[in-house]
Amino acid sequence: MNIKKILPILLLISSFNFYAQSESIKDKKEQIKALKVAYLTTELDLTTKEAEKFWPVYNTFDDKQFELRHMKMKAYKQRMSEAALDKMTENQAVLLLTQMENTDEELFLLRKNYTKNLRKVLPAVKIIKLRISEEGFNRKLLHQYRDRHNKK
Incomplete structure (x- = not known):
């Protein structure tokens, strides 16, 4: 592993404490x-050329995905508390389930469109590396979060 890859990883890890x-x-x-x-x-x-085209596509996708996941799912979660579920009618449950499925489909279509747009700016290998890198980043973030809470 060269210094170009090690330095940002070290910065990432040390920055979590600041976070x-x-x-x-x-x-x-x-x-x-x-x-x-x-x-x-x-x-x-x-x-540089790839970055100029990639980041606007990525940021648009990331913002929309955040909105779908956090805003809509948060509303669903509030309606799925144990007390709310006990009082929910079958028709209300069917409606909620349909809304959740629609959100899942929106997320799928968003990801599919995002991949289509990425293909215009990045080679397929880098798109695959992007998915792997996102998972790696999320895993490191989760480990850092767990480690921080386990020490308390």
Whole structure:
């Protein structure tokens, strides 16, 4: 592993501690996003030309995915508390289930369209590396979070 790959990983890991001390959720989200950008840029080894075309596509997808996952799913989760489920009629449950399936389909179509758009700006190998890198980043973030809470 060369220094070009090691340095951002070290920065990523050391930055998680700073992340943990941040005051607001918005700040935390921005810090994670900045760390993710640095991580993905390093892992994908994007050329300047690729980066100029890639980041607008990626950011649009990421924002829309966040909206779908967090806003809609949060609304569903509130309606799925144990007390709410006990009072829910079969028709209400069918409606909620249909809404959840529609959101899942929206997420699938969003990802499919995103991949189609990425193919216009990145070679297929880098798109696959992107998926692997995103999973790696999320795994490191989760491990850091778990480690921080296990120490408390």
